[in-house]
Amino acid sequence: MTVPFHSDKHRYVGGNAERIDALDKVTGAAQYVHDMAVPRMLFGRMKLSPHAHARIVRIDTSKAEALPGVRAVLVGSELDTRLGLYMIDKFILARDVVRYQGEAVAAVAAESEDIARRACELIEIDYEPLPAIFDPEVALADGALLVHPDLHTYRYMKGVFFPRAHSNVAHHQKIRKGDVDKGFAEAYRVFEHKFTNPPVAHAPLETHVTIAQYLPGSRAQIWTSAQSPFTVRNLFAVAFGLPHNSIRVQIPYVGGGFGGKAGIHLEPLAWCLSRKAGGRPVKITATREEEINTLPSRQGLKTHIKTGVTRDGKITGLKVQFLWDAGAYADYGVNIGRAAATSGAGPYEVPNCWIDSLVVYTNKVFGTAYRGFGHLEVLWGVERNLDLIARDLGIDPYELRMRNVLRAGALTITGEKVTANHGRPDLCLEKVAQEIGFENRPKEPVDPKKLPLRGKVRGKGVALLQKAPAMPVFTACSAIIKFNEDASVNVLISGVDYGQGTYTMLRQVVAQELSVPLDKVQVVFDCDTATQPYDWQTVASRFTVMGGNACIEAAHDCIAQLKHVAGQVLRAPENELICEDERVFVRHTPEQSLSYREIVLGYTYPNGNSIGGPIVGRGRYIAQGLTHLHPETGQGKAALDWTYGAHGVEIEVDLETGDIEIVHIASAFDVGKVLHEGMCRTQVQGGVIQGLGSALLEGFVFNDKGRMLNPSFVDYKLLTAKDLPRKMSAFFVETPQLDGPYGARGIGEHPMVSVPGAIGNALRDALGIDFHDLPLNSERVYLALKRARTAKA
Amino acid sequence: MSFVYERPRTAEDLGKLLASHGQRACVLAGGTDLLVALRAGHARPEVVADVKAIEELRELRHEADGRLFIGAAVTINRIVDDARLRAMHGGLTGGAGAIATFAIRNRATVVGNVSNASPCADTVPALALLGAEVELRSATGSRRIGLRDYIVGVKQTARRADEFAAGIHVPAQGKGTRTWFCKRQRVRGHDLALANAALIHDPEHKKLRVAVGSCSPRPVVVELDDMFDKPDAEEAAKRAMASIAPISDVRASAEYRTDMTGMLVRRLFDALRG
Amino acid sequence: MEYDVRITVNGERYQARVPASLTLLRMLREVLHLTGTKEGCSIGECGACSVILDGKLVNACMVLAVECDGSVVRTVEGEGAMDKLSDLQQAFVDNHALQCGFCTPGMLMAARELLERKPDPTDDDIIEAMAGQICRCTGYETAIEAVRRVARKGQAGGGK
Known part of the structure; x- marks a missing residue:
């Protein structure tokens, strides 16, 4: 027998195997919570507030209760439990006061959807409308009305978040590095610019949906379309004061999340309805309108950047105010205000930096995590700001970026030292600039007054990006690998693959480490807190590094156990054994070997004596080296791994309509190591298109009463197959992450970050007009051009 | 939401149903507006009367003299796919093809698009230019009413509760008549028009007109016959922009709608010049 | 009723x-x-x-x-038979043309109907047929490419 012994090579890692979930998903066999029904299940439905801010004067549920088929009606006054991830600020149903239009005020469980709907209509509520506040800048002013007058009494995660009592500030994140006044004093020029982003919808195709059952003894069974089973369980346990092991959260296939399903949402309400309905399970399926208008969104942002630069474009000081439009509740918003501030200078070296990132309550639908966690928003301003400065200094925007970009040896704004293994934003920029021919564009600035009234013009822009997972210092993950009779394995892990392709990648990692074919590895799709090992949350592009490392350790644990048994049988020391192609070999005499199948459930000698037993591998990983950020300066180590990237884009603008067509968008990311070619590429494609949605189109529109005007797909438009760029290309730089699996870093969120900046910069190049506000929809572009044509010099 | 579903076989039976149920009944053709209204609770009928089993309402009839009848059950895609119609009334089939998605167009009907009386209906501008008439029938008789009189306001038609729209009659056009359609929307994918427009050019009668949608409660027709011999796109655009009364809403500002109306007219004139 | x-x-x-x-x-x-x-x-x-x-x-x-x-x-x-994927399903699998998978059944139906109506679709035909299928994950390109591949194959084999 010849033995290749190729265990040092990447046989599976880096490949392009088919998705682990593909078969279920192309046949319709994949079961989502949307598809589930359990015996005796009731249908839950919410009654929503028509007002952005109002006192609840009277609720009369008697007609709803009298409707045949109604099994439970709940109002806020029956539920005194407050929920919250970091800031415990939200009742399950509004009590006394509603704080945004679309907020749930009452709920019904009934025998059918139609009865539940009818019952909600029959609930009578009298409101006393209150003045409301919609602009975070207004909400920040002295004497502004308070969205949460009792903020000073709320429980919150202390030491990490800093709410301001008797104000609308849910969190104030400070970053202080160097002396920003000195930085400005040293500057050749100081620039000030403002930028805005509207709140936007995640729009997963599967809306939020949950089935919850109250079990005897105050236990809970929950099936839910969520990203983080253990976070749902933990927040649930904390909210209701229940032991964790009395709550079971199960997550089958999930139809998209993008951060919107990272926390806890409909689960407590469904469980409370079940409790009131005598323990019958209750399913709540958010309508599309509720998904947009009731469930959380991405926060809006107002950015004010002041930048000091030398004559040759080196940044000497940066002072930034980020005003986050949190909406009515803090949810993930406070952590976005924190995390995005640590990226508030972008991937650039800034010696003197002062950032105030304020997360401000308003009377709008509340914000939560959304792919990129604040970075798309922050980098819109950062990347546009650099182009504005570059133009005024007469420096090429590419050159300006290269002069300031983070390189090994630099200190980030939180004091983290950049090393050679951090990744290379400069290489990403170089690549995309080259791809779109950034160097070859006409350099003379365009005068919008001289543009023809009709026709099309082109422009090119580049933008850099960076993001690290935003997570607590103790963020951890674990994995279990169980061997089956045929030496195949089931991998149990609690990060949820809701489409990113993580499990497809983890299958490769486990196959690689165990040296078994891919089809011998099943990563189990139904996440179950009762049977699967702990994981913090599926967010932040953290699962490649954390899940990958946990799986590698679990595989190594299996290998050690395999060797331990095989060593006894083969009479060889374990360190002389090699596991390869589903066999354990003696290195010196490879003809001596055992198949995994002979060992994995225990080895039986010819005489019947048996040793070993079922092999179960255990792996774990906890984020390394993170520190708490200093409360006053924000200094510390916030990031496990930074993924850097860049976009280069060429656009064509229709001068008569303001339409932007993407001629080519090139994107490059330093992922450390491409673990799965297809999964990396499809994350980039999908992410770039989602980023284009934010750049060109998406954003909530409210009337002056705070009513959302586009809460459905009729007026909340998403890009379609007709709206794609003419050309998209993706490139990967591989600067290994020292502690990443095979050197890899995360890539889930990054593709959408900085797409708006690149487009905004290309728009400036094409039209000679600077845009500060998203989205860059046709109307905005057209009207800006119209004004610029007629503006006095 | 509980109602009786009726599927009459004849127009007479449908007339009788509406005579007895009146405002408590809704006519169902493609359903793509009605089902949305049912779900939202905006329509709460006791009876839903499906027209699709009525043979004569399924007719798309080309008369020898060039007249056209589009029955109430004729889907959008049937007229988009009708080669003869495409050649004859490009503005109508173009508008039809710009509605929603392919799957929706397989259900939605032309008569429904018109009868929903939304200002942004994409078949209305061309039909208005072609002088289309809506045939309204009831148990007691029938009448024909010009399209522009049929649509009396936003989501309002001249149909009485006992009547149904049996179809649309398009008269024969002058020899060599051509029409074009142009639409402005927020994405290239399916979207409601924030402005739309059609152009008719009838060399026999020296008729040149533009119709604009989405910018007024009712379709606006702008007569440009005076420039038939010397079409002036800029002047036409100006006149169209002056004829409309657009609102600002979530889809667009009145200013953008106005300017885009001008743009659409200019593009229609581009098409006219070929 | x-x-x-x-x-x-x-x-x-x-x-x-x-x-x-x-x-x-x-x-x-x-x-x-x-x-x-x-x-x-x-x-x-x-x-x-x-x-x-x-x-x-x-x-x-x-x-x-x-x-x-x-x-x-x-x-x-x-679509497809038990344990035998259809050409379209296989192309979606091969081309990673899905992520969360929630829009995939609708996409497959739209593509199937197109290929039956137009066995030799142009790119514009494919885009028009798929444009009614909203996908938040993939950015569409992989699905369009999957349909393209099946169409090309059908063409080579003389269509269906």
Whole structure:
């Protein structure tokens, strides 16, 4: 027998195997919570507030209760439990006061959807409308009305978040590095610019949906379309004061999340309805309108950047105010205000930096995590700001970026030292600039007054990006690998693959480490807190590094156990054994070997004596080296791994309509190591298109009463197959992450970050007009051009 | 939401149903507006009367003299796919093809698009230019009413509760008549028009007109016959922009709608010049 | 009011008594338990519920079940045979043309209907056919490419 012994090579890692979930998903066999029904299940439905801010004067549920088929009606006054991830600020149903239009005020469980709907209509509520506040800048002013007058009494995660009592500030994140006044004093020029982003919808195709059952003894069974089973369980346990092991959260296939399903949402309400309905399970399926208008969104942002630069474009000081439009509740918003501030200078070296990132309550639908966690928003301003400065200094925007970009040896704004293994934003920029021919564009600035009234013009822009997972210092993950009779394995892990392709990648990692074919590895799709090992949350592009490392350790644990048994049988020391192609070999005499199948459930000698037993591998990983950020300066180590990237884009603008067509968008990311070619590429494609949605189109529109005007797909438009760029290309730089699996870093969120900046910069190049506000929809572009044509010099 | 579903076989039976149920009944053709209204609770009928089993309402009839009848059950895609119609009334089939998605167009009907009386209906501008008439029938008789009189306001038609729209009659056009359609929307994918427009050019009668949608409660027709011999796109655009009364809403500002109306007219004139 | 609806889905005949207000989508999912067809918006905007009804692509949320008495419906569950993927399904698998998978059944139905109507579609045909299918994950390109591949193959083999 010849033995290749190729265990040092990447046989599976880096490949392009088919998705682990593909078969279920192309046949319709994949079961989502949307598809589930359990015996005796009731249908839950919410009654929503028509007002952005109002006192609840009277609720009369008697007609709803009298409707045949109604099994439970709940109002806020029956539920005194407050929920919250970091800031415990939200009742399950509004009590006394509603704080945004679309907020749930009452709920019904009934025998059918139609009865539940009818019952909600029959609930009578009298409101006393209150003045409301919609602009975070207004909400920040002295004497502004308070969205949460009792903020000073709320429980919150202390030491990490800093709410301001008797104000609308849910969190104030400070970053202080160097002396920003000195930085400005040293500057050749100081620039000030403002930028805005509207709140936007995640729009997963599967809306939020949950089935919850109250079990005897105050236990809970929950099936839910969520990203983080253990976070749902933990927040649930904390909210209701229940032991964790009395709550079971199960997550089958999930139809998209993008951060919107990272926390806890409909689960407590469904469980409370079940409790009131005598323990019958209750399913709540958010309508599309509720998904947009009731469930959380991405926060809006107002950015004010002041930048000091030398004559040759080196940044000497940066002072930034980020005003986050949190909406009515803090949810993930406070952590976005924190995390995005640590990226508030972008991937650039800034010696003197002062950032105030304020997360401000308003009377709008509340914000939560959304792919990129604040970075798309922050980098819109950062990347546009650099182009504005570059133009005024007469420096090429590419050159300006290269002069300031983070390189090994630099200190980030939180004091983290950049090393050679951090990744290379400069290489990403170089690549995309080259791809779109950034160097070859006409350099003379365009005068919008001289543009023809009709026709099309082109422009090119580049933008850099960076993001690290935003997570607590103790963020951890674990994995279990169980061997089956045929030496195949089931991998149990609690990060949820809701489409990113993580499990497809983890299958490769486990196959690689165990040296078994891919089809011998099943990563189990139904996440179950009762049977699967702990994981913090599926967010932040953290699962490649954390899940990958946990799986590698679990595989190594299996290998050690395999060797331990095989060593006894083969009479060889374990360190002389090699596991390869589903066999354990003696290195010196490879003809001596055992198949995994002979060992994995225990080895039986010819005489019947048996040793070993079922092999179960255990792996774990906890984020390394993170520190708490200093409360006053924000200094510390916030990031496990930074993924850097860049976009280069060429656009064509229709001068008569303001339409932007993407001629080519090139994107490059330093992922450390491409673990799965297809999964990396499809994350980039999908992410770039989602980023284009934010750049060109998406954003909530409210009337002056705070009513959302586009809460459905009729007026909340998403890009379609007709709206794609003419050309998209993706490139990967591989600067290994020292502690990443095979050197890899995360890539889930990054593709959408900085797409708006690149487009905004290309728009400036094409039209000679600077845009500060998203989205860059046709109307905005057209009207800006119209004004610029007629503006006095 | 509980109602009786009726599927009459004849127009007479449908007339009788509406005579007895009146405002408590809704006519169902493609359903793509009605089902949305049912779900939202905006329509709460006791009876839903499906027209699709009525043979004569399924007719798309080309008369020898060039007249056209589009029955109430004729889907959008049937007229988009009708080669003869495409050649004859490009503005109508173009508008039809710009509605929603392919799957929706397989259900939605032309008569429904018109009868929903939304200002942004994409078949209305061309039909208005072609002088289309809506045939309204009831148990007691029938009448024909010009399209522009049929649509009396936003989501309002001249149909009485006992009547149904049996179809649309398009008269024969002058020899060599051509029409074009142009639409402005927020994405290239399916979207409601924030402005739309059609152009008719009838060399026999020296008729040149533009119709604009989405910018007024009712379709606006702008007569440009005076420039038939010397079409002036800029002047036409100006006149169209002056004829409309657009609102600002979530889809667009009145200013953008106005300017885009001008743009659409200019593009229609581009098409006219070929 | 409730009505008897006789319907053939993926070659199997069903009969069910349903309220007049029940959509075809809800009948498929809740009465016949064919949950492959998804609900994404209920107003005909997203295409997740696309099925082939009497040979035509429709959004099942925009059709009442009572309208379908005597009709023939095809859903994702009828695409391909047991343990044998259809060419389209295989192309979606090979091309990583799905992520969360929630829009995939509708996409497959839209693509299938196109290939039957136009076995030799142009790129514009493919884009027009797929444009009614909203996908938040993939950015569409992989799905368009999957349909392209099947079309090319069909062409090489003389079509269906």
